[in-house]
Amino acid sequence: MTTSPTFSMCVYCGSRPGKLDAFGEAADAVGHWIGSHGGQLVYGGGKSGLMGTVARATREAGGRVVGVIPKALVDRELANELCDELHVVTTMHERKAMMAERSNAFIAIPGGIGTFEELYEIWTWRQLGYHDKPIGILNAHGYYDGMLQFLQQCVGQGFMDEWQMGLIKSGDNHATLLEQLVEEAGLSRQNDALREVI
Numbered sequence: 001m002t003t004s005p006t007f008s009m010c011v012y013c014g015s016r017p018g019k020l021d022a023f024g025e026a027a028d029a030v031g032h033w034i035g036s037h038g039g040q041l042v043y044g045g046g047k048s049g050l051m052g053t054v055a056r057a058t059r060e061a062g063g064r065v066v067g068v069i070p071k072a073l074v075d076r077e078l079a080n081e082l083c084d085e086l087h088v089v090t091t092m093h094e095r096k097a098m099m100a101e102r103s104n105a106f107i108a109i110p111g112g113i114g115t116f117e118e119l120y121e122i123w124t125w126r127q128l129g130y131h132d133k134p135i136g137i138l139n140a141h142g143y144y145d146g147m148l149q150f151l152q153q154c155v156g157q158g159f160m161d162e163w164q165m166g167l168i169k170s171g172d173n174h175a176t177l178l179e180q181l182v183e184e185a186g187l188s189r190q191n192d193a194l195r196e197v198i
Contacts, residue, residue: 005040005064007182010103012118013043013050014111023110026140027053029174030109035061037182042103044095045069045087047080050109055080068098096121100131104185107136107178110143126167134184136177137170144170 011031017024031054034041041058044051045067055065059082067083070092079086089095096118100106108119125131137144148170154160171177 006038007185008040008042008066008102008104009034009178009181010042010099010106010122011054012106012108012111012115013054014115015044015046015051016049016112017053018050018110020141022141023050023143024053026050026109026138026174028057030054030107030138030178031057031059031063032061033175033178034058035063037178038063039182040064040066042066042068042099044099044114045079045083046073047078047082050111052078052080054109055083066102068095068102070095100125100133103133105134105136105181107138107181108144109138110140116147123164123168127164134181135168136181137168138174138177139170139172140174142172 013027027050031041035058041055041063043055043065046052046069047055055067058065064084065082066085066087067080068087068089069079071088071090074088079088087098089098100122106122108115119137123135126133126135137148139145139148151160151165155162155165169177169180
């Protein structure tokens with residue numbers, strides 16, 4: 001088990017498995033990539049659905065797993081006691097703040113309304129300058145095609161700008177996307193260090 005992870009990746013995903021095997025395969029591949037590259041998973045702390053899959057795959061590949069779950073969801077989402085760290089917090093706000101604080105980058109894989117809410121909030125925080133950490137959307141089996149099309153419609157209708165879309169990366173290849181996010185996070189940390197020196 002990795003004790004000093006080289007990066008910390010926050011994964012937003014469903015507490016359900018979804019109807020297609022491709023979704024579970026994507027979660028497994030993401031977790032395996034994180035673990036096999038010496039990384040740490042930060043996620044919602046459950047052991048059901050894609051949440052459980054990504055956590056298990058990360059551990060099996062040698063990575064650390066940090067789960068953050070609100071007390072009210074401990075039973076409903078079956079808190080994963082096998083996490084290297086399992087933080088039980090009081091509110092959803094605390095959960096999201098701790099997940100953001102413990103992560104170098106963020107990726108959304110298939111999920112439901114909770115996944116969307118987490119993705120949009122961390123994206124909003126970035127556009128407001130609250131953080132400068134990279135964000136990705138894994139469009140597994142075309143799951144996010146409709147959403148990405150709608151977001152471009154928002155740009156076309158003048159409610160968003162292209163620079164806001166540029167704050168997120170999307171793709172259907174987990175390895176390529178994760179590598180891009182980790183690389184961007186590394187560059188961000190180097191720039192922070194340079195600013196401190198200057």
